[in-house]
Amino acid sequence: MQPSSRKRYALVGAGNRGTTMWGKDLIGGWGNEVELVAVCDLNRMRAERALEYIGVRAPIYTDFDELLRVERPDLVIVCTRDSTHDDLIVKAMEAGANVISEKPMTTTVDKIKRILEAEKRTGKKLDVSFNYRFAPTAAKIKELLNSGVIGEVTSVDFHWYLDTSHGADYFRRWHAFVENSGSLFVHKATHHFDLLNWYLDSDPQTVSAFADLKHYGRNGPFRGERCRTCPHKGECNYFLDISKVPLLQSLYEDPSSEDGYVRDACVFRESIDIPDTMVASIHYQNGVQVSYSLNTYMPIEGHHIAFNGHKGRIELRQYEAQAWTMPPADEIVVMKNFDGVERIWVPYSSGGHYGGDDRLRNMLLKTGPNDELRQRAGSRAGAMSVLCGIAALKSSRTGTPVSIADIWGDDNGLNLLDTRP
Ligand SMILES: NC(=O)c1ccc[n+]([C@@H]2O[C@H](COP(=O)([O-])OP(=O)(O)OC[C@H]3O[C@@H](n4cnc5c(N)ncnc54)[C@H](O)[C@@H]3O)[C@@H](O)[C@H]2O)c1
Structure with a gap:
């Protein structure tokens, strides 16, 4: 053998x-x-x-x-x-x-x-x-930015929407506590800050943010411990019946007898300490200004992103769940100052995260795929996106801008802030 x-x-x-x-x-x-x-x-x-x-x-x-x-x-x-x-x-x-x-x-x-x-x-x-770096739409945008079609990028508008199903899920579980997840500025926005770092080929320098818990947690009209035993089942829009989802029943509900980890904890628990409504302004090393937001109780799941440059603008509105029928492709609009519009259609890809999951696994596990767009992300990228989230949470709590260099502190010979691969 x-x-x-x-x-x-x-x-x-x-x-x-x-x-x-x-x-x-x-x-x-x-x-x-x-x-x-x-x-x-x-x-x-x-x-x-x-x-x-x-x-x-x-x-x-x-x-x-x-x-x-x-x-x-x-x-x-x-x-x-x-x-x-x-x-x-x-x-x-x-x-x-x-x-x-x-x-x-x-x-x-x-x-x-x-x-x-x-x-x-x-x-x-x-x-x-x-995985979002590997979505075909993200790859296309990266190619367009690299091509210089909109000139030097000066600012970005980036807004991410989690719907009442996916968004609420973070408030049912361990993610609802900063100690476990670092808040959604870290847990979820790590994807988005990483996309920005990669698209812009630069590092975040200073972050100013606001964040509040406005919808879940103590804001709820009533609360229980968990959906399964809740007296408000009949009136709560967030009621989740785990027994109707075989994978949740088998992988979580039955094993919860061993560790007490339930998948349907009340989204209105008063102990929840992460924000659900967040905005951040980020200033990059290369001077780009970013306007970012994350909302977690929306009727849509998806995002809007636009890159503004000296010569024009690239824009994408992309949904994963919405109440209307979408065409079988995503549209990237390239608007050139004084020079018309180009509409680029990128066909939908099957698989999770806009088709990113499969392409990520190919990159990490198959031999040979080239990495022209530098989509493969290592510890430096992991670190930089988390630092941006930590800075955002800190800024939202202190009310002052937070510099990445300040929270990083003593570099201990790691050279994180000095080098970009
Ligand atoms: N890339 C993506 O888009 C994406 C999507 C979903 C989840 N995730 C990430 O995947 C991770 C897991 O998410 P999930 O939804 O499956 O979480 P989960 O809570 O459902 O599962 C985590 C499992 O880890 C086990 N566990 C916890 N601490 C452990 C330890 N010290 N040793 C061994 N086992 C331990 C728990 O018992 C649990 O079974 C998270 O970090 C999440 O952010 C990433």
Whole structure:
């Protein structure tokens, strides 16, 4: 028997993301590239349910150190809650594995430093799963910006909308607490700040932000502990019946008997401490000004982005869920000052995140794809987008602009702010 050339990977975190994107879908589409050798989750039953869903047999560990010692994986894919990523990433690299981390790479400045230091020390490689860079629309915009069609970019308008289903989901779970997610300025906006950093090929310098909890949490008209036992089921627009969603019932509700992690906690809990309505102004190193917002209880799921330059404007309005029928393609409009309009239609791509998920997996796991647009994102990109989110949250709390250099503080020889690859 020839030894297999497939990468031996271990999955840590057997929730929805781990089980689908980095479990069933990965094995289904990239089975020639990877082999799942173990799953780790603090909740054994969830890991068992995950493996049943994925359809492979592999050993289960609740102790990550033991997994690393026994299985010696080549690659670890980290899909746990955000505030735990750093520990797992560092341990995996110290055990000799390369790592793919789900976004956000982590949640605090100290944790960023820990990860960068470990990567430097071990010589192992960390990839961060910034799938939106790989959406065909994003790639097209990047090409247009690179072509100089609108001249030097001077400002960007970027507004992201989460609907009453996806947006509310963050308020049902651990994401609803800054300690776990860093707030949605980190958990969710890490995608958006990364897109900006990549599109603009620059780093954020200063951030001014406002953020409030205006809709969920203490703002609710009533509250319970969780939907399943709630006396307000009949009157609450956010009522979620987990028993009607087989994957949620199997992967979360049944295993909740082991760890008490429920998927339908009340979105109106008074303890919720993350904002749901956020705006930020970002000044970039290259002088570009960005106007950003994130709203979490909208009738649409999607975003608007526009790049304003000396010679014109590139604009995209893109939806993932909306109450009207969309054409089978997204329209990028390129408006040239004094010179008309070009409408570019980019056909919809199947797969998650505007088609980014599949292309990301190709880039990370197949040999050979070129990376002309520099879509592959490592720890530096992971760090920079998280820093922007941390700065935004801090600014919203202090009422003053926050400089990235100030929150980064002592560089400890990591050269983060001095170098752009
Ligand atoms: N790239 C994307 O677009 C995208 C989309 C969805 C989720 N995500 C990310 O994926 C990650 C997981 O999201 P999810 O929705 O599946 O979360 P989840 O809460 O459903 O699952 C996380 C799992 O990790 C386990 N876990 C927590 N700490 C652990 C530890 N220290 N060791 C082992 N297991 C541990 C939990 O028991 C749980 O089963 C998050 O970081 C999230 O931001 C990324």
